[in-house]
Amino acid sequence: MKHGLHHQQLFHWIGRDIEEKLAAKDDPISEEEANNQYLSHLSTSLKHGIWLHPTSQPEYLGRGKSPIKLERPIACFTEWSLRDSKPHTRKYGRLGFGFARNWVTARGGQPVTYVPTAQGCTYAATATSLYNRLKRLRKDRTKALTELELLLSYSRSLRGLPSPAEQPKEKPAGAVKTKTKTPRPKDPHQRKWPAPMTILEEREWRIVHADGLKHCKANTTSGTTMPNYYLPYRTGTHLFTLVVPNNEILNRVVNSDELRKLLFPDHRPHVSLLSWQDLGSF
Numbered sequence: 001m002k003h004g005l006h007h008q009q010l011f012h013w014i015g016r017d018i019e020e021k022l023a024a025k026d027d028p029i030s031e032e033e034a035n036n037q038y039l040s041h042l043s044t045s046l047k048h049g050i051w052l053h054p055t056s057q058p059e060y061l062g063r064g065k066s067p068i069k070l071e072r073p074i075a076c077f078t079e080w081s082l083r084d085s086k087p088h089t090r091k092y093g094r095l096g097f098g099f100a101r102n103w104v105t106a107r108g109g110q111p112v113t114y115v116p117t118a119q120g121c122t123y124a125a126t127a128t129s130l131y132n133r134l135k136r137l138r139k140d141r142t143k144a145l146t147e148l149e150l151l152l153s154y155s156r157s158l159r160g161l162p163s164p165a166e167q168p169k170e171k172p173a174g175a176v177k178t179k180t181k182t183p184r185p186k187d188p189h190q191r192k193w194p195a196p197m198t199i200l201e202e203r204e205w206r207i208v209h210a211d212g213l214k215h216c217k218a219n220t221t222s223g224t225t226m227p228n229y230y231l232p233y234r235t236g237t238h239l240f241t242l243v244v245p246n247n248e249i250l251n252r253v254v255n256s257d258e259l260r261k262l263l264f265p266d267h268r269p270h271v272s273l274l275s276w277q278d279l280g281s282f
Contacts, residue, residue: 243274
């Protein structure tokens with residue numbers, strides 16, 4: 001069998017909100033409640049599609065006093081294989097949807113460009129310069145800025161950059177200086193390895209919302225908790241694999257007439273159903 005460079009499936013993991021509630025120090029939810037919420041997320045996704053929403057923490061590109069804020073609704077995917085996914089999913093949630101890669105690319109998805117935050121990064125410096133120049137234009141300024149911001153939304157800083165309000169402040173004049181310890185002699189022959197680039201290892205893909213995004217649906221139902229946009233999909237032909245958080249949820253999915261019909265449709269391939277607890281065992 002011929003294997004390509006990239007995996008044929010890209011995985012979209014959800015449930016971070018549930019994991020945060022489980023790990024909360026004050027009044028954490030029970031495992032039973034977490035299972036119920038995961039099943040609710042699953043049912044909503046199968047009926048409506050993948051949600052597009054801004055990141056939980058705003059992303060910024062560039063350095064200095066006015067970095068470019070990226071806040072478009074997005075859907076994130078990863079090339080992580082299921083065998084190696086547990087560390088990744090502990091951060092983003094344990095409910096995983098495996099899509100055909102061509103389904104993602106057909107909706108404008110592509111790999112993320114990872115941008116160093118260090119001073120002198122050509123990509124960030126050029127993007128920031130162009131963005132600031134466009135701000136000074138009079139004609140077609142809004143359209144040009146919108147188009148550039150859309151392109152930059154497919155970028156991500158290798159290390160999170162705090163917002164301008166979170167930048168470290170200068171110490172007031174007259175502040176007491178703390179004593180510093182005498183540094184130990186350094187070995188000139190010792191190699192200095194940088195910290196692991198954990199964000200880079202995610203191998204992230206994104207679909208970014210834009211006007212006219214193919215197949216994108218607007219949420220017109222008032223009073224719901226769904227984001228403004230979502231991308232419908234077909235099980236079996238778009239969604240190939242579903243990973244649920246544990247074996248109890250897997251049993252509840254199989255015993256649910258509604259979910260079973262959605263995952264194992266007639267006249268289409270069936271979705272491969274796995275438990276997160278079994279990842280790494282095959």
